Amino acid sequence: MSLRESTKTTEPIIELRDVVKRYDTGGEVVDALKGIDFAAKPGEFVAVMGPSGSGKSTMLNVLGLLDAPTEGTVLLDGRDVTDLSDEEQTKERKRSIGFVFQNFYLIPTLTATENVEMPTLFGDDPDARERAEDLLRRVGLGDRLDHRPNELSGGQKQRVAIARALINSPRILLADEPTGNLDQKTGRSVLELFLELTEERDVAIIAVTHDPQVSKYADRTITLVDGRMQDWEMAGVTDQ
């Protein structure tokens, strides 16, 4: 626990300052995020909870540089990345951010190793294959390197997806319902993997979820309701 205390004193790796996201859906203007202040430090595991339509996914998209905020600032490692061009955003995503999705989104025609390599495929990265194999071994799939996604179980697919998210050694890992398609036991093993990764790689993990189990593993849980962060933190839950 002392290690965790010490990491919390460092500068945040990603930060949202007064972020507003407004959608214009055919005449009707919807405020998905209504002024969010949020920061995550390296090695921190944050769970974001809240009902459907509360703006969780929008927040994750803004954090992941997939969507630009209407107002406010996004800071990545202290740098303002709010108004990057599409190409710069893409480059930054590749460099600093890993994604894990509820539906895994593996490419069915590629093997596990190739799926993990995938973010590096379009660049010159000679040792990517080696890193991919190491990562797959790390997540416990050393014997499934050449399997296609349809030959893997749900938990194994999510492990491949996690390995894929880690291939470029990102500082941040964003997870959208990472346990949503997994049974309790498998979900727990994925969350344990997350916990290990925050410790051994100092990666910040932000997971959007409905699953109360996730917040048990998280360092802290924030709750979004109607585009706003609730003041109270569910700190007590983690100690149960």
Place this chain on the structure above:
Amino acid sequence: MSLLDDLSRRFPALLMARRNLSRNQLRSGLAVLGIIIGVFAIASLGMFGTTLRAGATDQLGDIGNEVVVSPAFSEGVTELTERDVTQIERAASGTTVVPVKQRQALVTRGDERTVATLYGMERPGALYTATDGRVPDRLRQGAVVGSGVAERFGLQAGNSITVDEQTYRIVAVLTQQDGISLVDPNNAVIVSPTDFEADGYSQVVVTAETGEAATAAADEIRDTLNGREERVTVFELSSITEGINAFFGILNAFLIGIGSISLLVAGVSILNVMLMSTVERREEIGVLRAVGVQKRDVIRMILLEAALLGFAGGVVGAVLALGAGIALNQFVIDDALATFQPVNLLYLVLAVGFGLITSVLSGLYPAWKAAGERPVDALRK
């Protein structure tokens, strides 16, 4: 490791493209089939045109090498004199010049009679060959008969026939002439020009080695003889062959045009296939973009898929067209090797190139559309 695997390692977009195409093999196969048909149509119709032209040129024989000089009737010239012939010989040096006298005559053998063309030629051997007997270098006595006349009367060398009032011994029967000629010997009897009452010649046949030489000779004859007054009419058959060549050129363009339409249709089917497959892979492409694959790399990957379809179709189509060309040439002009001439290879390359370009163009819109979508929209549940 196979070459393809090796290439895939070096060009990962190729790996992705190939795997994506293998995902729905029937659909990819049908798209390729479209390109195969298009490329096959263009290449085989192009080669078909070449074969037609070769066949036609064969039929026309050597007429392209012939120049026929006749008196300029419109200027009141009715015959060519010895002086004209000398001038022609001088003008068209390096060619064979055969002055010809001509009239219609009644040919009789026994009870049978027919009207045939009677030519007076000193050297028929310069123009024709014999199947029976020998065409003498200089024809002084006796007659040479064309194959048509010989067949009509059942003639052989050594027989005799009566032309008008005079009887001739036949010295040679000519080979059937297949080509078109202005001086057609098939239904004619050839005798020495001294047997004609008239002094002048009705025409002069000039034969050159090549079509170009014939054209040059024709120009020279025109310049020399028609200098002051219009004395002769020069008819060169090379102008006809040029016309025929131009016609086959147009025919070829038309055939290839028809082939191109089928390729266009194939392009539409590739557009359709690529569009469907990118729509199906919407989320996957969204993930690619999310994990840091640039727009241009997505475009490149999809264009490569289209290009692979086009390339596969093009190669198969070209091979089939080559096979069809060999069969056609074997069948029509009895020479399968005639397929392998530069112009046909050009058609093959052209057809494959068109197939490839059509495919890539058809891939442009789906690629642009897929890469342009924001990952957030693609991944929205």
